[in-house]
Structures are given as structure tokens and as C-alpha cells.
Amino acid sequence: MPIGVKTVDRPEVESSYLRATLKGMALTFKHLVRPVTASQQYPEEKYEVSPRWRGTHRMAVHVDGRAKCVACGLCPTVCPANCIKLIPAEDENGERYAAVYEIDEFRCIFCGYCQEVCPVEAIHVGVHYENAEYSRERFVYDLERLCAQKHPFTQLWDPEDPASE
Amino acid sequence: MNDEKKLLNVTIDGVELEVPAGTTILAAAERVGAVIPRYCYHPGLSAPAVCRMCLVEVEGAPKPLASCVQPVQDDMVVHTNTAQARKARRAAVEFLLMNHPLDCPICDAAGQCELQDYAFETGQLKTRYVEPKLVMGRDKVTPEIVYFADRCILCTRCVRFMDEIAKDPVLVVINRGQRGYIDTMTGELFENPFSINIVDVCPVGALVNEDFLFKARAWDLDQTASICPGCSQGCNVSLGTKEERIVRAKPRFNPEVNSYWMCDHGRKTVINWGAGARIEVPMARDGDELKPVDWPQALDALSEAIGNEPGRARAIVSAGASNESLFTLRRLMEELGSDGGVFRVPTGPEAELPGFPKLKLRRDRVPNAKGAELLGFQRSDAVFDSAQGHRGALFVLEDTLEGAPDGFGTNAELFVYIGTRLNPAARSADIVLPSTTFAEMAGTFTNFEGRVQRFEQALRGPGLARPWWLTGSALLERLGAGGRYRTAAEVFAALASEVSEYEGLNYEVLGLKGAGAPGSSAAATAG
Ligand code: SF4
Numbered sequence: 001m002p003i004g005v006k007t008v009d010r011p012e013v014e015s016s017y018l019r020a021t022l023k024g025m026a027l028t029f030k031h032l033v034r035p036v037t038a039s040q041q042y043p044e045e046k047y048e049v050s051p052r053w054r055g056t057h058r059m060a061v062h063v064d065g066r067a068k069c070v071a072c073g074l075c076p077t078v079c080p081a082n083c084i085k086l087i088p089a090e091d092e093n094g095e096r097y098a099a100v101y102e103i104d105e106f107r108c109i110f111c112g113y114c115q116e117v118c119p120v121e122a123i124h125v126g127v128h129y130e131n132a133e134y135s136r137e138r139f140v141y142d143l144e145r146l147c148a149q150k151h152p153f154t155q156l157w158d159p160e161d162p163a164s165e
Numbered sequence: 166m167n168d169e170k171k172l173l174n175v176t177i178d179g180v181e182l183e184v185p186a187g188t189t190i191l192a193a194a195e196r197v198g199a200v201i202p203r204y205c206y207h208p209g210l211s212a213p214a215v216c217r218m219c220l221v222e223v224e225g226a227p228k229p230l231a232s233c234v235q236p237v238q239d240d241m242v243v244h245t246n247t248a249q250a251r252k253a254r255r256a257a258v259e260f261l262l263m264n265h266p267l268d269c270p271i272c273d274a275a276g277q278c279e280l281q282d283y284a285f286e287t288g289q290l291k292t293r294y295v296e297p298k299l300v301m302g303r304d305k306v307t308p309e310i311v312y313f314a315d316r317c318i319l320c321t322r323c324v325r326f327m328d329e330i331a332k333d334p335v336l337v338v339i340n341r342g343q344r345g346y347i348d349t350m351t352g353e354l355f356e357n358p359f360s361i362n363i364v365d366v367c368p369v370g371a372l373v374n375e376d377f378l379f380k381a382r383a384w385d386l387d388q389t390a391s392i393c394p395g396c397s398q399g400c401n402v403s404l405g406t407k408e409e410r411i412v413r414a415k416p417r418f419n420p421e422v423n424s425y426w427m428c429d430h431g432r433k434t435v436i437n438w439g440a441g442a443r444i445e446v447p448m449a450r451d452g453d454e455l456k457p458v459d460w461p462q463a464l465d466a467l468s469e470a471i472g473n474e475p476g477r478a479r480a481i482v483s484a485g486a487s488n489e490s491l492f493t494l495r496r497l498m499e500e501l502g503s504d505g506g507v508f509r510v511p512t513g514p515e516a517e518l519p520g521f522p523k524l525k526l527r528r529d530r531v532p533n534a535k536g537a538e539l540l541g542f543q544r545s546d547a548v549f550d551s552a553q554g555h556r557g558a559l560f561v562l563e564d565t566l567e568g569a570p571d572g573f574g575t576n577a578e579l580f581v582y583i584g585t586r587l588n589p590a591a592r593s594a595d596i597v598l599p600s601t602t603f604a605e606m607a608g609t610f611t612n613f614e615g616r617v618q619r620f621e622q623a624l625r626g627p628g629l630a631r632p633w634w635l636t637g638s639a640l641l642e643r644l645g646a647g648g649r650y651r652t653a654a655e656v657f658a659a660l661a662s663e664v665s666e667y668e669g670l671n672y673e674v675l676g677l678k679g680a681g682a683p684g685s686s687a688a689a690t691a692g
């Protein structure tokens with residue numbers, strides 16, 4: 001041996017792969033006849049999340065489909081991630097409304113402050129987690145998209161115990 | 166102080182002080198730092214004591230007293246924040262909120278509303294009023310001021326401003342009690358050159374300027390002490406800026422210039438000042454074309470051109486340029502041999518504020534005509550005439566060149582344009598240097614009576630635009646003509662040592678309220 005390679009002598013039973021293979025196959029056969037149900041058949045089976053789960057946003061709408069947001073500017077002010085863009089304007093009835101309302105869901109830290117601060121219960125974080133997209137830009141949700149969301153609103157506190165006592 | 170006035174002893178919240186007879190409790194309390202809530206009282210107006218918000222407890226008095234009108238008496242003991250006083254004020258707020266829509270989320274005043282503040286402070290989260298609220302809607306009082314009747318607390322500040330300060334008593338309270346509202350007697354819109362001050366005095370969101378309606382939240386704005394560029398009065402203002410734009414100007418109290426007021430023309434002029442297409446990079450001529458260059462290249466090109474001895478210098482300057490920029494140009498022109506410079510002054514009708522006659526919307530609609538004059542520039546109605554045939558060096562500082570004749574500047578050996586926007590006439594310049602507006606730098610203006618007032622930088626200049634005093638002094642240093650200025654204060658110090666009218670002044674002396682130069686008509690008010 002030119003360089004100091006050390007050859008370890010092991011008994012045949014230990015060094016053979018046969019034993020390990022058979023052990024593996026045994027497990028496979030066992031699962032074949034009696035499947036273990038600890039894992040979940042996602043996406044056929046959905047994951048149950050808490051009603052207080054804080055996921056991507058949803059904007060509440062009036063019966064006529066208009067967003068409830070009155071563009072008060074509180075959520076962009078409170079947002080610690082600074083990810084809400086709002087440009088207020090005056091609509092044809094002279095009312096204040098959000099001409100531009102966008103949330104960057106990538107920058108959002110899902111604290112739920114926006115929902116908590118909203119005086120008209122317009123913006124909500126939602127019970128939702130399936131957010132995959134093919135491009136980064138799609139994670140900036142505009143007003144139309146926020147209004148079109150259908151998932152349930154997050155319950156930020158227990159209605160029985162609003163002060164969490 | 167008036168010698169005849171007796172000094173009285175008063176104890177406010179345990180602090181003893183002496184005040185001259187006739188001082189109200191409210192004013193005395195301010196001196197010890199106790200701010201008593203108030204709605205109808207405004208320091209610039211008379212006090213009718215209608216809102217009952219300023220009630221305080223006075224020992225020996227049978228009930229709380231309205232501190233905005235109650236003069237201090239000798240040995241009075243006042244408590245501004247006892248249970249009795251708080252209860253009285255809480256009741257006042259409760260009454261005001263009876264029919265109040267509490268639509269703070271859509272109200273322009275939210276964040277700068279005294280009613281919101283005190284309602285919050287007194288902690289009235291629930292109303293005890295069960296009847297339906299009275300809804301009155303909104304209306305316009307001038308073409309640009311909207312009146313939200315529901316939000317009005319009938320403090321009558323707006324009515325009193327029109328009566329006492331504008332002396333144009335158009336506004337009245339119509340009806341009584343909870344059905345009361347503010348309008349003109351005839352219901353028609355009124356117009357007054359100082360009308361928007363009623364928006365400022367309104368303590369709530371009842372009077373709103375359409376220019377600002379829904380534009381921005383009060384807490385989103387950055388505030389910068391500045392001077393209105395609208396006319397030669399030089400009203401002290403505070404610029405509200407958001408996202409690198411001027412959204413509004415509000416008057417900043419200065420008893421010598423504008424008190425609490427300013428004119429509508431100024432407010433409108435200043436909105437979005439300097440926004441839009443601007444010169445963002447220095448440019449130097451390369452054959453037929455102006456090529457963008459960076460600052461060192463531009464200054465090299467300029468100092469080379471000046472080294473070639475283009476001849477004596479003439480200038481057209483803007484009377485909206487700061488003293489610092491004008492002075493830097495003057496020094497540069499002296500290097501070349503100065504043939505003097507001219508500026509033009511757009512004018513408009515004058516308007517006086519009768520209740521504070523010191524304040525006039527002046528005929529000269531530029532802020533620094535006096536300053537340009539003191540630096541040796543000549544006022545002229547035909548600025549282009551003297552420059553047109555000039556063969557030496559021609560400098561244009563911040564004049565727009567609007568109305569310049571064809572072929573302007575083509576005769577000059579060297580034509581330098583320093584400004585913010587590239588007018589077609591400026592395209593024939595050999596060198597174009599981007600400069601900043603008054604809002605994008607610190608500096609001073611000298612108002613019509615020689616009062617020198619500072620303004621601070623509120624915005625960033627676009628691209629590579631820099632104040633001319635900064636780039637101009639870098640150029641002077643290259644030319645070996647002496648010191649380079651790094652701050653506007655340094656330029657002003659140099660200016661003050663050279664120009665006799667500014668003797669003894671510096672940025673410290675000027676402060677944020679300005680001062681008149683010794684010997685000028687404003688000297689008496691210096692300090
Ligand atoms: S959940 Fe929090 S971080 Fe996300 S948008 Fe709302 S306030 Fe901002």
C-alpha cells in the first residue's frame with residue numbers, strides 16, 4: 001500500500017449489505033399490507049388550522065361589492081413591516097375611498113395589527129395558508145384581489161374572553 | 166412692559182407667579198406650562214367664552230370659571246386639573262359629541278383635531294345620548310373650502326376671523342342650539358384673499374381646504390420651517406411635505422410679519438412647488454448638443470471656459486433665488502469683471518389684511534427682490550435687452566427665461582444657465598447647471614422691508630441638482646478665488662461681512678423668526 005489506507009477487518013455478517021436490505025424490505029412489506037396513517041394526504045386532505053391563524057389578507061366588501069375600506073390611513077400607519085400602500089381619493093359621491101390599496105404579503109409579518117386597528121372592519125388577516133405563486137410580483141395583493149378572497153377572517157381574540165384574561 | 170400695570174400674585178397648580186393685571190388665567194397658566202384645553206379661544210382672536218372647554222377650579226369661586234376670559238386677581242389660587250375641573254370639561258366634551266358624527270377615519274382633521282384629542286383624553290368611549298344624531302351634511306362656503314356642518318362645534322373662531330381680522334363679516338351662525346351651523350347670510354359662496362385662514366383656526370375638521378381634502382394624514386407630513394415664496398412679504402410658514410412633495414403650507418406665528426395668518430395666494434403657490442420635469446444633471450455643450458456630465462466635469466469645463474477669458478460678466482437673476490446663491494454669483498462675476506445683473510419682478514394686485522395691517526399680499530410676487538437689490542442687482546422691466554447683445558460671459562441664475570427673444574445668449578462668448586427647468590431658450594447655453602428650489606435648500610430671503618429670514622431644507626433636490634451657492638463656491642475654489650462654503654450659514658457670514666446692510670447678522674441672530682439689518686426699516690424689530 002503506497003499510502004497509509006487502513007483496512008478494517010470486520011466479520012462477514014457485519015459488512016454484508018444483505019442484512020440491511022432485508023431489514024428494509026421487511027419494513028416496506030409491512031407498510032404495504034398495513035399503511036401507517038400518521039402523515040396526511042395533502043392536498044386531498046387539508047390541514048385544519050385554528051380560527052386565530054393569521055394568514056394572507058382579505059378585505060371585507062359591501063353588498064354591492066365595493067371595498068369597505070374608507071382609506072383612513074390607520075393600517076399603513078400601524079403596520080410594523082410598512083407593507084401597506086394606500087392612496088386615498090374622493091369618489092363621485094364625495095366620499096373618501098382607497099384609490100390604491102396594496103399589501104406586500106412578502107414583507108408582511110402577519111401580526112394582525114391592521115385588522116385590529118381598522119375602524120370599519122375592512123381589512124382582515126385570514127385563515128389561509130395556500131399561497132404558492134409563480135412570480136414574486138403576485139405577492140403584492142391589490143384591492144381587487146383582496147376583495148376577491150373567500151377564506152374566513154381571522155378571529156383575533158376569543159369572543160368569550162376579549163381581554164384574554 | 167406697561168409701568169401702570171400692576172403685578173398680581175397668582176398660584177396655578179401650586180406654582181406661584183406674578184403676572185400683570187389683565188392677564189387671563191389661561192395665559193397665566195401657559196406660563197407655568199399648564200395647557201388648558203380650549204376651543205373658542207384663539208390667541209389671535211377675541212374670546213367669547215362659548216365653548217366652556219377651558220373651565221378651571223378657582224378657590225373661593227362657587228363654580229368653575231372660564232379661564233380664557235377670566236382675568237387673574239390678586240392672590241388667586243387656581244387648579245387646572247382637579248376632579249372638579251376635569252368633570253366640568255368632561256361634560257363640555259360630552260355635549261360637543263352629542264351630535265358629532267365621530268367620523269375621524271374619513272375626517273381630514275384626524276390627527277390634528279383638538280376635539281379628538283380631548284375626547285380621547287377625557288376617555289369618553291361610550292355616549293349616553295340615545296336619541297338619533299342630527300345629520301346636516303356638507304356645503305361649500307368658498308369655492309375651495311368645504312364645510313362639514315356635522316363636525317362643527319360652533320366655536321365661532323371662523324366667524325370671528327372674518328369679523329375681526331379679515332374685517333369682511335360674511336360668516337354667521339345660523340339657527341341656535343344643536344341646529345346651529347355656519348354659513349354666509351345669503352347662503353352664497355364668499356371670496357376673500359385670506360379666506361383659508363378659517364381652515365387653520367377651525368379646531369376640528371369642519372372647515373376643510375379642498376386642495377388638501379383626503380390628500381394626506383396630518384401625521385404623515387414632515388414639517389419644515391420655511392418662508393412663503395409667494396410675495397415680498399415673506400410670511401413665515403411651515404411646509405408640510407410628503408413623499409418629496411409639498412402638500413401644504415401653514416402659517417408659522419411671527420408677530421412682526423404675519424402673526425398667525427397668511428394669504429390664499431401663497432398657499433396655492435407653494436403646493437407642489439418644484440414638482441414635475443426638472444434639470445437633474447449638469448450639461449455641457451459638445452458641438453450642437455448639450456451632453457449630460459457629472460459635477461467635476463461640469464466644473465472643469467466651466468473653469469476652463471472662464472480661464473479662456475470670455476470677457477466681462479453680465480447676469481439675469483431671479484428674485485426668487487436665495488441671498489446665498491445671489492452672493493455666490495456676485496463673487497463669481499467679480500472674478501471676471503462684473504457688468505452688473507438684472508432681475509424682473511412679476512406683479513399682481515395688492516391685498517391687505519385689515520385686522521393685521523402689517524400683513525399684505527404684496528405687489529411684488531417674488532420673495533427676494535429686496536435681497537437682490539441689496540446685492541447690487543438691478544430691477545428691470547426688460548431684462549433681456551441688456552443681455553441680448555452682450556459678447557462676454559452671460560450668467561442666468563434661476564430665471565425661467567420665459568419670453569426670452571429668439572437666439573437669446575448666442576452672442577455671448579460663454580453662456581451659463583443655472584436653474585431648475587430647461588426652457589427652450591436655455592438650450593443654447595454652453596453649460597447648464599441644475600440648481601435647487603428654495604424648498605430644497607437652506608437659505609435666506611430679504612423681505613420688502615429688509616427683514617432677513619431663514620428657511621430650512623424641506624425636500625431633496627432631484628438627481629444631481631445642488632444649491633448654486635454650494636457648486637458655485639466649489640467653482641470659485643477651483644479658480645483660486647478663495648474659500649469654499651460648506652453650509653449656507655458660512656455663505657451668509659461672508660455676505661454679512663461684505664454687504665453693509667447685513668452687518669452684524671448671522672444665522673444665529675436670525676433664528677427662525679428673522680431679523681432686520683441694523684439701519685434698515687426692519688431694524689426696530691430685530692431679535
Ligand atoms: S398583518 Fe401586520 S405586517 Fe401584515 S399588513 Fe397587517 S399590520 Fe402589516
Ligand code: SF4
Nearest residue numbers: 069070072073075118
Ligand atoms: S384601517 Fe381599514 S379603513 Fe383604514 S385604510 Fe386600512 S383598511 Fe382602510
Ligand code: SF4
Nearest residue numbers: 268269272275278370
Ligand atoms: S372633527 Fe375631530 S373628532 Fe370630529 S370626526 Fe373629525 S377628527 Fe374626529
Ligand code: SF4
Nearest residue numbers: 317318320321323367
Ligand atoms: S366651522 Fe370650525 S371654526 Fe367655525 S364654528 Fe365650526 S368648529 Fe368653529
Ligand code: FES
Nearest residue numbers: 214216217219233
Ligand atoms: S376656550 Fe374658554 S370658553 Fe372656549
